[in-house]
Amino acid sequence: MPRHLPWIKHWTGAIHDPVLLEMSLEERGAWFSLELLAGELNSAGRLSTGGKRLTLKQMGRCLHLDGPGQAVLESMVAKMTAAGLLGLDLETLYFTNWERDQAVPHWLTPEGQAERQRESRAKRFGVPPPPPPLEGDKEGEEEGEGHVTVTVTRGDEARGHWKKVMARLQRHMTKANFATWLKGSRGLGYDPDGLLVVEVAGRFAVDNLNRSLYSLARRALMEITGGPADIEFVCPGQAQVKEAGGGVGEQNRKGKRRGAALIEDEVPAR
16 A cells, blocks of 8 residues: 555534535535545646546546436535635636645644654754744744734624624524534624624634635625625634724735735734
8 A cells, every 4th residue: 555645634524514514415425525536636626637627527437426426416516616615717616715725734744744853852862952043033924923903994894794694604503503613703893895804712713614604604794795705714812903094004015815805914013
């Protein structure tokens, strides 16, 4: 058996995903099978090989499907595309959240493994670890890591929008799941570009909501506002919201965009 077999992540929270719960058991199986096929193709979540897109019939053949199975696959693809979990780029089907969901944690990267080896040797043989970088050598984003600054002009609207989004999400969730993941959450800020910042219980809740409810919540927000929208889940204390008198404030030099919404990584002044 080869030592290194290709693998992908399957999140356990998927069994509670409201989009999947609306599907038949066969359609859920088709979804997970398509994920495995995307992992085997190794094209960053795109259903393509050698630069050429796969048609639905070709995907079915790759998955060894018969006539009824092909119909289930096509039904699932249509539903997941409508939910925003699958997308089309020049007619090539792709998983919209592949990069986020399949990101390799630092400790599994070559750099992370090298760090663990150095720490292990230091403990076993008394070899001192390398000195920390000098203050002047640190990158600005490391100093402000994990902090998000969002400029908003309608702070009160954030709470109202999130209450309406939660009311829609509640229809697709059990009481237990709703209490676990959304109890105590609140709309923290609303960006003029359509970004709703939502504070939830902690990092575990952020990760689970991004995996399981992000697409559904974003679609609900777009229906409520009637325009482009995005949602950013944050931990308590992670976001600082600045009320602006009008318009979007000057973008920080480390600013970045998620969709059409402005998110600024706070960089301390040197």
